[in-house]
Amino acid sequence: MTTLADPIQTGTTPSPPQRRSHRRRSFGYPRRGSVWSYGALLAVVAGSVFPLYWSVVVSSQTSDAVTKVPPALVPGGHLFDNIARVFDTTDFGRALLNSFIVSGSITVSVVFFSTLAGFAFAKLRFRGRKALLVVAIATSMVPHQLGIIPLYILMADLGWTGHLSAVIVPGLVTAFGVFFMTQYLGRAVPDELLEAGRVDGSSTFGLYWHIVLPAARPAAAVLGLFTFMQAWNDFFWPLVVLQNNATVQVALSALASGYTTDYTLTLTGTLLATLPILVVFMLLGRQLVDGIMQGAVKG
Amino acid sequence: MATYLHQARRAGLSRLDTKGSPYLYILPFFLLFGAFGLFPLLYTAYVSFNDWDLLDSGSHRWVGLANYREMLQDAYFWNALGNTLSIWVLSTVPQLLAALWIAHLLNHRLRARTALRMGVLLPNVTSIVAVTIVFTQLFGRDFGMVNWALGFVGIGPIDWQANTWSSHLAISFIVAWRWTGYNALIYLASMQAIPHHLYEAADLDGASQGQQFRRITVPMLRPTIIFTTVISTIGGLQIMAEPLLFASSQTPTGGSDRQFQTVALFMYEQGFREFRFGYASAVAWTLCLVIAIFAIINFLLTRRIAKDED
Known part of the structure; x- marks a missing residue:
């Protein structure tokens, strides 16, 4: 059920730009931010950024810095030494590669299949359409995490334990992706365009390929980046099923385990593992914020 | 032709x-x-319903309700259930209150609006593993920054992992840190949907901003507040990665005395450390039913509140 609480599950459809409602009128609601509210918000943001900043500080210092009192508060010049040490200590390169393979395949597949199913649900007429859509959305309520034992038995029977396919295949299409694309395509693709395509003798898949897929591009980009972040951060199932063939989150947890943890090493690993997510967040943080807020209004 | x-x-x-x-x-x-x-x-x-050993694959024996009977008499299960509820309360209540307050702050005309919202959301996109590792270091007994800061107000170094209350507080803090901003954005969206004329009227009546927050904003947000409470409950009942990673040994017992083992972690321990798949499945299914009950309560509550407003 964590899936439900996830930002990505809340229904994030990029909408065409809307005219701003008459929010800024004479009375001026909402009120202008006071110095006090700016100050408080900056403190909150500082608290949000601090753990990340702290891992930058620790990972750029020598190992004794982490035990210093008072603690070091500015970055030093040893970041690259520490990064080299991470790659020497564990097969972090392999873990990063594994994560890119897993997240990349899941992303491409989720976008493709979600757009295909979204096209069917939004634009094609068939018996049972509404009921099937409701079922598809309801599946996102199923707490997958509690099914890991039979899922493990299944993967063992298939001989997939220790293979990346055990993580990739269950994630190839998501209920959220289908819902998201259904919402978007319903608005973004005019029926007349599809009718015209049919008159020209195009097959249904031809319509998908030549009309729907190009029109879906903006939403596909957002869905793709969301999916990538989620797959990249996934921890529990890869931990259970991949064993020695770790993804980056599993490798990170292994780096942190042990009687005495080398925190300089571990936090350098944390930084490396978080960097791709930060890049994605910089690219689409705005859409993510909009998506969560729209989902909340609808939800 | x-x-x-x-x-x-x-x-x-x-x-x-x-x-x-x-x-x-x-x-x-x-x-x-x-x-x-x-x-x-x-x-x-x-x-x-089976006695099912992972190591001896393929061999399993039908035992009926034996796993469930054993679970109900297992002190470790009840301990885990108690820990789960405690961590849930400690993480959800402050988290939702803080989210409400942050949403109120964001619900002003602000410069750098998007940057502030993104800043608030940042914890939610970082991975549980990364977040828990960094905070476990910050909560370190000897060199952690939390103990260093507490030293200034005269609180002696706390061994956060060692005690029940301190480990629950620390884990709850980690969970809350990751989800507060997300909930704040949900509250903000609902706040923006409140009609402005309510505040205009309150202004004319001379109500203070604090009164307006209590008498207008919070009541108008009630459905959203219930919604987020139940969603946090459902998420909170499944917490497993945070307590696993909070113990530096990363053994799924949740500390030496199981002081912070949750039900989901107990399931993981029974399944993948004790290799008792049947017993672990009984735990999983029980937890699943508990979650379903909460989901139904959610549905009934939200429907009732929607009716009240008609």
């Missing part, structure tokens, strides 16, 4: 295309969900 047949065949194919292809397009989703979502969950119920 040949042309006619050709046309007829084309028309037939095209009809097959329009009738059949929609099902083909939604098939991948339902196949995958069936195989990797629904089937494992139902199969969990079957496994839970």
